[in-house]
Amino acid sequence: MRSGLPLLTALSVLGGVLTGPAFGQSLRITPEVAAESRIFVDDPRFDGQFGTFQGGLVLSGDLRWTSADRNTRILFEPYLRLDSQDGERSYGDIREASLSLRRGDWDILLGVSQVFWGVAESRNVVDVINQFDAIEDFDEGEKLGQPMVRVSRSFRFGTIQAFYLPFFRERRFPGEDGRLRFDPVVVNDAAVYERGGDEWAGDIALRYTNRFGGFDLGLHAFHGTSRNPFLAPGAQSQTLQPLYQELTQGGIDLQYTGGPWLLKLEAAAIDVGGDTFAATVSGFEYTFFGIGGGDIDIGIISEYLYDGRDMARAPITIFENDIFAGTRITFNDTQDAEILAGAFVDTETGALIASVEFQRRIGSRLLLEVEGRAFTGSGNPFTSAFQNDSHITLRLTRYF
Structure with a gap:
C-alpha cells in the first residue's frame, strides 16, 4: 500500500496545481484507485495455490x-x-x-503506447502489436505498454501506418501460489528467444485502413517476435519455460x-515456430x-473461431475451433449501466x-x-488447468 501512495499523491497534487487558470484546458490529470476482491468458488487444484479469497488494489490514472x-x-x-496472495501479480507498468x-x-x-487492431468481440487474431497482460486476465483483454515509433500518413485512398518496435515485452504469468495458472508453473524469468538479439531484436509492421460506404477495412503485415510464448519443459524440475518464437503474419479485418x-471478419496467415497456418474469427452482432x-438496447453476438496451428509445436490457445455466443445489454x-x-x-x-460482466x-x-x-470440461488446455478456478470479481474504482 505504501509503495502506491506516492503515485496517487503525486498525480493528485499535480492535478490541483497544473490544471489551474494558467494552464487553461490543455492539461488534464486524472488519478484513480480501485479496490478489488476476487472470490473463487472451489478449493485450489494444484499444490501451493492460495484458497478462495484474493484482494487487490490498483493505482493508475493519466496525464494528457x-x-x-x-x-x-x-x-x-x-x-x-498490489495483490494480497500472488507475488507475481504485484507489479507496475507504464x-x-x-x-x-x-x-x-x-x-x-x-x-x-497501446494499439488495437480488429473488429471481433471474442478474439482479435490481427491484434499483434502489444503484449497481453496475462497477470490481469487470461483472455487477452488487457495489454502492456509497447515501446514504439509509429509514422502515419493520410491519403485520399486511406491511411498507412508504419511501426518500429525496438523492445519486446515478455508475458508475465501467475506465480506458484496464484490461481488461473498452468501446472507445472511458468518461470517468468527463464524466457528464451528464437531470434538473435532476444528482446532487442526489433519488430516491424505496416497497416492500411479505409472506409468504403458501410465497410471498414484494415490490412496489415508484421514480422518480429510472437507475443504468445510456446511453453516448453524448463531447466528446473517441474517447471515451464517461455520460448518466444519468430513470427511473420499478414491479415485483414473487415466490418460492415x-x-x-454488424458483420465482422478477421483473418490472418501466420508463420511461427516452423508452422504455417490460418486463424479466423467471423460472425455478427444484431x-x-x-x-x-x-x-x-440488446445486442445478440455470435462468432466462430478457427485456428489451424499444429498444437504440438505452437503456443497453447483456447481459441482453436470454438463458437462464441453472447449478448450486450x-x-x-x-x-x-451495461451487461456483457x-x-x-x-x-x-x-x-x-x-x-458475465456488469458495470454501473x-x-x-x-x-x-x-x-x-x-x-467446465477437461478436453481444453485452459479449462483443464482452470477447472477449479471459477470465480466472481468485485471492483470499485474511485476517480479524482
Whole structure:
C-alpha cells in the first residue's frame, strides 16, 4: 500500500496545481484507485495455490497535455497493482508514455503506447502489436505498454501506418501460489528467444485502413517476435519455460455496418515456430434498439473461431475451433449501466468458458464492476488447468 501512495499523491497534487487558470484546458490529470476482491468458488487444484479469497488494489490514472494548435500531444498512464496472495501479480507498468506530433497529413508517435487492431468481440487474431497482460486476465483483454515509433500518413485512398518496435515485452504469468495458472508453473524469468538479439531484436509492421460506404477495412503485415510464448519443459524440475518464437503474419479485418447489423471478419496467415497456418474469427452482432419502447438496447453476438496451428509445436490457445455466443445489454441511463455476457464452446471437446460482466457508475466519481467466470470440461488446455478456478470479481474504482 505504501509503495502506491506516492503515485496517487503525486498525480493528485499535480492535478490541483497544473490544471489551474494558467494552464487553461490543455492539461488534464486524472488519478484513480480501485479496490478489488476476487472470490473463487472451489478449493485450489494444484499444490501451493492460495484458497478462495484474493484482494487487490490498483493505482493508475493519466496525464494528457495538448498544445494550443492541437498538433502536439503528451500522454502518460502509469499502472500499479498490489495483490494480497500472488507475488507475481504485484507489479507496475507504464501503459502509455508518448509524444504525438501532427504535421499536415503526417502523424508521428514516439514512446510507449497501446494499439488495437480488429473488429471481433471474442478474439482479435490481427491484434499483434502489444503484449497481453496475462497477470490481469487470461483472455487477452488487457495489454502492456509497447515501446514504439509509429509514422502515419493520410491519403485520399486511406491511411498507412508504419511501426518500429525496438523492445519486446515478455508475458508475465501467475506465480506458484496464484490461481488461473498452468501446472507445472511458468518461470517468468527463464524466457528464451528464437531470434538473435532476444528482446532487442526489433519488430516491424505496416497497416492500411479505409472506409468504403458501410465497410471498414484494415490490412496489415508484421514480422518480429510472437507475443504468445510456446511453453516448453524448463531447466528446473517441474517447471515451464517461455520460448518466444519468430513470427511473420499478414491479415485483414473487415466490418460492415448496416442499421442494426454488424458483420465482422478477421483473418490472418501466420508463420511461427516452423508452422504455417490460418486463424479466423467471423460472425455478427444484431442490436434490438429501444426494447418495449424504452431506452434499453440488446445486442445478440455470435462468432466462430478457427485456428489451424499444429498444437504440438505452437503456443497453447483456447481459441482453436470454438463458437462464441453472447449478448450486450445497454441501459442507456445516467449511470451508464451495461451487461456483457457470453460463452466459448469448444466444438471438439464440449469444454466451456463462460463470463458475465456488469458495470454501473455510482454518482460522478465511482464505478462498480462485477465479473463472473466459469470453466467446465477437461478436453481444453485452459479449462483443464482452470477447472477449479471459477470465480466472481468485485471492483470499485474511485476517480479524482
